[in-house]
Amino acid sequence: MFPEIGHFALTLALALACAQAVLPLMGAHWRDSRLMGSAAPLALGSTLAVIIAFGALVAAYVLNDTTVVNVVQNSHSAKPLLYKISGVWGNHEGSMLLWLLVLALCGAAVAGFGRNLPSALQARVLAILGLILAGFALFMLMTSNPFTRMWPPAPDGQGLNPLLQDPGLAFHPPLLYGGYVGTAVTFAFAVAALLEGRVDAAWGAWVRPWALGAWAFLTAGITLGSWWAYYELGWGGYWFWDPVENASLLPWLATTALLHSAIVVEKRGALKIWTVLLALLAFALSLLGTFMVRSGVLNSVHSFAADPARGVFILGMLIFYVGGAFALFAWRAPSMVPQGTFAPISREGALVLNNLLLCCIAAVVLVGTLYPLFLDLIFGRLISVGPPFFNTATLPLALPLIAAMALGPLMPWKRAALWPVVQRLWWAALITAGAFVAAWTVMGVPFWPALGFGAGIWLIAGAKADIWERIQLFRVPFRTSLTRARGLPFSAWGAAIAHAGLGVSALGVAGMGLASETLVALSPGQSTNFAGYEWRLEAVRDAQGPNWTARRAEVTVTRDGRAVVTLFPQRRYFPIGRSTTTEAAISTNLMRDLYAVLGEEREGQAVLRIHDNVLAPWIWLGGLIMGLGALVSLGDRRVRVAAPQRRAKAVSA
Structure with a gap:
């Protein structure tokens, strides 16, 4: 029953989206308030229809309905509930339905939160969203229907790609x-x-x-x-x-x-x-x-x-x-x-x-991504464009971008002088230069990672300088600066946090330039020295999961005779689907990751690939900080409900 409900709801969403694409546009063109007013109800109606369709597919997965082709191809009764639900969008058809759901929710958000928009503009925006929604709904019904039935029902599903069960x-x-x-x-x-x-x-x-x-x-x-x-x-x-x-x-x-x-x-x-x-x-x-x-x-x-x-x-x-x-x-x-x-x-x-x-x-990334495809299509030649090209081509563009990110927020609108801005950042430039020189000459860090450390510190210092300039820190009494800080708009804080987050990620990327790895084959009881640590393989044992079996290694990491951590890397085998995945074992102190991967076992020895990844966690910590900056900016009421009234056009005499 759920697949039929979902199929009907998807068809209804297509019909409502078509109406949403046509009627508000006609109303905006003819200045018909009734037709323009239909945009929001139609957007909400199509959203409700897509929610019902998505809920029907989730129900089919949770109940393991093996009369649905999509469930049979991407699920199994032995899967944990989380992966039964995430399996809904772990395939093409379900992921397109998720796309449709997010698109419909965006339309509903414009309808609900866009009441301060001019009626004609809101009608046109919702009409365009309805047109896009209709196109993707038609695409699903014609080529990617997730509710297609099969008969007789399969005994069980084929399971989800093990890499996606995470x-x-x-x-x-x-x-x-x-x-x-x-x-x-x-x-x-x-x-x-x-x-x-x-x-x-x-x-x-x-x-x-x-x-x-x-x-x-x-x-x-x-x-x-x-x-x-x-x-x-x-x-x-x-x-x-x-x-x-x-x-x-x-x-x-x-x-x-x-x-x-x-x-x-x-x-x-x-x-x-x-x-x-x-x-x-x-x-x-x-x-x-x-x-x-x-x-x-x-x-x-x-x-x-x-x-x-x-x-x-x-x-x-x-x-x-x-x-x-x-x-x-x-x-x-x-x-x-x-x-x-x-x-x-x-x-x-x-x-x-x-x-x-x-x-x-x-443009560089687009050309590097598409060039091999066009070369294969036109000349039948297969080439690979990899990290060396992208790193070499994007770095000369990224460096001036990073330099400008700290200077731009300190400049006034319309016209500025560069020297006063540079003077405000003298301390940031001094810290950046000192970090670069110390890393390159004193610590022996290679040139490019040292430059990356300098870039990250420049971004963080520039973000701090932006806030300091806004609150006049050290130039007015501290109480006054604190008052100015409280009065700063959230958007200013959010921009500074996001820029600093990019600096943290840059430090992490630079640290990965110092990462090292090695490949060793050890028998239980043997050890190897790497990156200042002793890595000892204690044992390799069998392990059992809800829908997989595994070989799990126990690796003890010590330094100067003291235990640091015990790692348990695994190789998991999924009988349903007959595939094997690796589960890396990672221990982090936020300054470095000790990282171990278990390979094949040969003649009583286990192959281990071990890494010492310096500052690796900072890459993702910086991403989280950037996302936090965006949330802080959205917390600014002037951003959330920014809708200044348009000036009325002057009527000519």
Whole structure:
């Protein structure tokens, strides 16, 4: 019964989304308040329908309904309940239904929290979201229906991919989809503004919280995915420039640029055309990532599907939505007269530099990701573009970006002088230079990791300097500074926290440049010395899990004869699916990770790969701090309900 309810609800969602896409647009064009007023109820109705459909699929998984093809292919009665539920989006069909759910919830949020928007703008935004919702609902019903029945029912399911049976992967997709779909909201605002032919400071204020929310979800999703790859895949790294990893990085870069550009639109009325273009580009990159993951053009542990028919459908949606939006942009952009002139050296100029460098990095990542695909398609040549290319190409762009991040917030709007800003940061520059020189010359750290340490400290010091300048610390009485600190808007605190979080991540990345690893084969009772520690293999025993068996090693780590930690790396075998995974054992003190992976056993010896990863936890700690900064900014009432009243157009005599 649940599959039929879900299928009907999905069909109803398609019908309501089609009405949501058409009626409000007609109302906005004809200035019909009744048709425009239908947008919010239709958005709420389609959201309710998608919630019912998603709940029906969850019920089918929890009850292990083996008459549903999707359940049989991706679940099993022996799975723990958490992975039965997360298995709903651990496959192509279920993940698309999750995408649809997040998109519908975003539409409901615009309907509920957008009451301060002009009725015509809200109607157009909800109509565009309805059009996107209709496209994805149609895609699911035609090519990816999660409620397809089979008869006779299977005895049991085939189980979920063992790599996905992990708490990190249970929460990673919902967070990442929140970011992907968040770009659909900013896209809808951009298209609505193009239809209306008007972009102003009020529009920038309305777009900014949605861009900030999308950025926060993308940051959290990417951080969690990187952490999962670090401890679950067992290769000891945090980022491999995998094409699907790049597919999530691209919209993050575009959304970061959009977030900063929207500030200029809101504060100065400048960069309107550029901001609209970034809003379109961020969603285009999200759709492109969806196409790459689900079309079969990429081979990756992160890929969901390899069905060319689905890929063609998504490519058609990409052309329709993005191509139509860019055609509208080409038509309307010339009529948007630039305003708010500013000098190159100003806060606006720093934000423009920020945007250009972020877009250049995105272009490098996009070319490096797509070039092998086009080369294979046109010339039939298979090549691999890996970390050496991306690291070499992006580093020269990242360094000036980091330098400008500390300078920009201290510059005044419209016009600034560079020397006074540099003077305010003299102590930060001194600390940065001292850290770099000490790491490179005194501690013997290689040049690039030492430069990374300097960059991280520069970002943290720059964020602190921004707050100190705002509260006039050490320049006015401390009580006055404390009063000014209490009066600072949350958005200022959030920006400083996010910039500092990026600095913490930069320190972690630099520390990983000092990481070391070794591969040893040990018999029980034998030990090896590595990174100043003695690693002793005590035993290798069998272990039993809810739906797996394992070989578990016991490794004692000592230093100077004193026990430090005991690690238990595992190799798990999943009979359902007949696959093996590694479970790394990690001990951290936040300054370094002691990391062990159990390999094959040969002739009574176990192969161990052990790592000493310096400052590795700081990579993900920085991501958490960046997400915290976004939440603090969203706590600013002026961001959450930013909706200044538009000035009435002067009526000509």
